[in-house]
Amino acid sequence: MRAATFMGQTPADLDPPVRGDPITGDRYYSQAWMRAEWERVWTRVWHIGGMAADLEEPGDYVVHHLMKESVVMIRQHDGSVKAFFNACKHRGNRLALGEFGVGNGLTCSYHGWHWGIDGTLEAVQDVSDFPQGNPCGKLRLNEIPCETWGGFIWFNMDKNARSLRDWLGFVVDQLAPYGMEKMTRVVALTAEVDCNWKIIRDNFNEAYHIPTLHPEIATHIDDDHADTVFEMYPNGHNRMVMKGGCPTGRLLSDVVQAPLDDILRFWELDPAEFAGRPSAARLALQKQRRALAPLKGYRHYSDLSDSQLTDYYHYTLFPNVTFTMAPDGFQVLRSEPHPTDPEKCIFDHWYMAHPIVGRDSVDGPTGTVPFEKAARIVCRHGDRTLGAVADQDLSVAVSQQLGLHSRGFEGGYLADQEKRVQRFHEILNDHIEGRA
């Protein structure tokens, strides 16, 4: 199903034409592509640097590395967060080495220069030995744009970047009912994977692979492209909406199957009532969730629409972040480039959840987990599960990376429902070739 009218956008606005730029294998493995992406994309777009909730007190900081660059984000006395390149201005030593820290600023481990939390140099050894004059109060760490939204701290290495709000556009308004900033990161997995970062992007920019790779989803999510809404937004972002609480339109089944049967029972509906018409479960579930949410401790439903109570709203933000929004939480699925190897990437799979009154755990993409701030787990792909669905996706990401080297592959041959893949590569080309 194609785009619907939204916020003054016409269906045509939400389904812009594509040019048909070839999507050949080299962009997934060449060093030249990797360098161009660094110059033209990564240093100019907004990035998630960390969780706002991790910076509780002034001076608390979080560090994020992107390829060989590193950025430190520090909570200020007025509650804002400032971001700085993580390099000492004396002789270039990296300042913050761990992921998190607290205190009254950053002291360089080489010659002991101390930088205050606002980035101002506060103390140096042998201060009278500088012919240029006392550098304290004069030198500042290199500051870059930093904003908070959705519970995340965002940074942009381009000092002239437009605001995050301008960059995201009406995605911000669409996501407001979910209360993302009130959620807790209960799963925080990071893995190095043997594929280019764009392979993971392509995967989340289409749902064509679901019947082959995730056939178990068909019993409770309608993955039929004819029933799915695809919308493409300004700046390269997009949205896909899939109905949940009902089987796929592809499935010729007369009965409610697992796990939808258990979901219905939890919400005090009898699966047998939907015999012969399992797709009717969706609207019944919406109604019942609305009615029983206060009793069952689901306090966060009041701002969600009926559709948001069952359906999956997948947002892909250009260039490299997907949010999969569900009624009780959302997944962050991000791929970032490896520092040196275009055939590797860093994949993050996080899950953000609302608390449920009376429960100390939540159900997420990696199963049931305690409702508490998750410790970060950093691993190699294959060392542990990253969630059943993510494992399925990544198994193919690795084999696709191999296949893309073949002389037999001459560029993608896409279905219409994969149009977001085509558009992603064309927006990327626009950035690389200076048109965006």
Ligand code: FES
């Ligand atoms: S490099 Fe930081 S104090 Fe010398």
Ligand SMILES: [Fe+2]
């Ligand atoms: Fe998938």
